[in-house]
Amino acid sequence: MGLKKNFIYNTIYQIFTLILPMITVPYISRVLGPEGVGVYSYTNAYAQYFILLGMVGISLYGNRQIAYTKNDKEKMSKEFWNIYALQVITTTLSLILYIVVFVIINNNNKGLYLVQSITILATIFDISWFFIGYEDMKSVVIRNTITKTIGVIAIFIFVKNSNDVIIYALIMSFTMFLGQVIMWKELKGKVYKIKPSLVFMFTHLKPSIVLFISQLAMQVYVLLDRTMLGIMTNDAQVGLYDNSQKTIKLVLALVTSLGTVMLPRMSSLYAEGKIDKFKEMIDKTFSFITFMAIPMSLGLMAISNGFSMWFYGKEFDGIQILLQVGSLLIIAISWSNILGIQIMLPMKLEKQFTISVFVGAIVNFILNIILIPYINSLGTTIASVIAEFSVTIAQLYFLKKIVNIRDILKTLYKPFIAAFIMYLVISFLDMNLGISIIFTLFEVSIGMIIYLTVMFFLKSDVLFLVLNELKRKLRR
DSSP: OOHHHHHHHHHHHHHHHHHHHHHHHHHHHHHHHHHHHHHHHHHHHHHHHHHHHHHTTHHHHHHHHHHHHTTOHHHHHHHHHHHHHHHHHHHHHHHHHHIIIIIIIOOSSHHHHHHHHHHHHHHTTOOHHHHHHTTOHHHHHHHHHHHHHHHHHHHHHHOOSTTOHHHHHHHHHHHHHHHHHHHHHHHTTTSOOOOOOHHHHHHTHHHHHHHHHHHHHHHHHHHHHHHHHHHHSOHHHHHHHHHHHHHHHHHHHHHHHHHHHHHHHHHHHHHTTOHHHHHHHHHHHHHHHHHHHHHHHHHHHHHHHHHHHHHHOGGGTTHHHHHHHHTTHHHHHHHHIIIIIIIITTTTOHHHHHHHHHHHHHHHHHHHHHHHHHHHHHHHHHHHHHHHHHHHHHHHHHTTTTSOHHHHHHTTHHHHHHHHHHHHHHHHHHHHSOSSHHHHHHHHHHHHHHHHHHHHHTTOHHHHHHHHHHHHHHHO
16 A cells, blocks of 8 residues: 555544544543543553563564565564564563452552453554554545444443443443454465464564563653652542643544554665665655644644633643643653654654654653642643653664754754744734633634645645645546
8 A cells, every 4th residue: 555545544534533542531531530631641551561561672673674674474474473463472471470469459449450450461463563554544444434433332322420430441441352353364365374483473573672661651751641640649630630731632543543554665775775765765755744733732722721611621620721731741642653663663763753752751761750749730741751752862863964954954944934923813813812622622723724824825835735746636
C-alpha cells in the first residue's frame, strides 16, 4: 500500500478517534466523576507498566524489522514468527507477575486490578506492529474502528453511575482484547507458516531490549505522572490531569499519525542507502508537521475555557489551565516524534535515542517532586511540557550532523505568525461568546479560516503544495 494511502487511512482513523471521545468523555466525566476517572486511570497506569515490560520494545523493533525484510517473504515470515514467539513468552511472564503483585498480594481495588489484567492478556495477541511495518494501515484502521465503535455503544448501555468503574474497565479491556484477536484474520496470506527457532527467537531479545529501555523512559513521564499524582494527592487530581491529557493526546494524534506511517518508509530508505532521499523526507516532514502542530497547540490554548465547561462539566472546574499549559505538548511531542521515531530509529541510533528520552524522564521526575506538593496536577503538566522540550533539545544535539537547526527555525516563523493572529481572535471570541458546542465549533472554524488565509498571504510552501495536490486530484 502506498505512503499517501497509508497516511490517508491513518488520518481518517485519527479523526474518528477524535470524534468518539467527544461523545464518550463528557458522558464518562459526568457519570464516574473526577474520582471514578482518577481511580480507573491510576489502576490502568500499573497495567500499562506491565504491558510495557511484557513487550520489551517489540512494538518498535518488530515494526522496523518487518519494514527491513518486507520485500523477501521468506525472510519476513521467519522474522515475524520468531519475534512473535518471543513476545508470547515475555508478555505471559509479565501477566503472571502482575497477577501475583496486584491481585494476590495487593488488598486495594483487587477487582479493578484483575479486570485491568485483561489488557495485558490482550497484548499477547498484539501483532499490529507487523501491519505497520508491512505498511498495511488499512487493516489496523478497520480493526480499531470496529472495536472502538463496539466499546462506545457498550459504555452508553452499561455504564450508568459512579459505581460502574469496574464495568467501564471491563468494556475497555474486552474491546482491546477483541481488537487484537481480529487482526489475526488479516495475517493470512501475508506470511508463511514457519516454526519459531529458540536460537533465532532470542537473537531478537537484545536489540529489542535496547528499544525497550527507551520506551520505558518514554512511558515514565506518561504513566509516572498519574502514579505520582495518585500517591502525592488524590484521585480527583489524577482525574483532572488524565482528562486534560486525553484531550491533548487526541489532538496530537492527528499530527503524529504521519510518524506512524513514515517509520517503515524511512527505515527502508536508510537501509537501501538512499541518504539524499532520506534527508529530503526529513525536511518535508518537519515542514508539514510544524504547519499542523503550531496552530493546533495555540488553537487548543485559545478555546480551552469555553470548551472545558461544556465538554467535562462543572465537576472538572480547574482543568482549563491544564489544557492551556499542556497544549504546548503538541509542539514538543510532534518534533520529538520526527527526530526520535522517524530519524534516530531508522538510523539505528537507539543509544542516543534512549539517552534523550532518559533526559526527559529525569527532568520530569525531579520537577514532579518539586511542583506536585504545591500546585498538584498543574505541577505535573508543567513538568511534562519542560520534559518533552528537553527531549527535543537533546535529540537535536545528537542529530546536529543530519538535521540543520537553522532549516528547522525557518519552518517556524510563518506558522507561528499565522497561529498567533488566530490565537488572539479566538481568545477574544472565547471570552465573549456563550458556553456550548456550537460556539466552540464556530471558534474552531473561524480559527482555521484565519490561519489558512494568513498562511496564503505569507506564501506558505506547505499550503501551496497541498493546494496543488488537490488541484491535480480534481483534474483527474
